[in-house]
Amino acid sequence: MPAQKNSLRDRLARSREINISVTGRKSGRTISNPVWFVSDDEKLYLLPARGSDTQWYKNVLKKPVIRIKAGGAEAEFKVVSVTDAKHVSPVIDRFRAKYGDSGLKLYAKLDVAVIAKMQ
Structure with missing residues (x-):
């Protein structure tokens, strides 16, 4: 695993909230939101606050990539x-x-979850 993702894992272990960035499905702009998460050694789990009605969730359905920032570290995941x-x-x-x-x-x-593999 790249050092960047190892650093992110360390930051995730100390964080309760992260920032995710997604691409707007209509605008194509980068949209960032603070979210809660859980993680283990292999995966990052997200629950959209309004389930399948959450706007960032609808955006990842169109483009299934997120950029995660936690404590100064960041990485992009499918x-x-x-x-x-x-x-x-x-x-x-x-x-x-x-x-x-x-x-x-x-x-x-x-009613939905989003999972990123951190490998």
């Missing part, structure tokens, strides 16, 4: 949208473990 409830549920469980039930209450809809 992402996969997950819509099957049996695969979204474990992501929700990971978010619950990190942010608690009160954190999950901030999410209006939990």
Whole structure:
């Protein structure tokens, strides 16, 4: 793995929130948003706050690439949208473990997830 992504992993381990940038599906402009996340050694998991109605999520459906910034480190990843409830549920469980039930209450809809492979 490139040193840039190793540095990002270190920063992710110390962060509760990251900044993601996506390409606007209509405008083509770069759009950045702060988001919560969970990660392990291989993957970064995102839950859009408004589920499938979230604008950044709709953008990654059109162009499945995100740029992640955490604590000064950044990297670009291809992402996969997950819509099957049996695969979204474990992501929700990971978010619950990190942010608690009160954190999950901030999410209006939990019908999709986005996964980036950090390899």
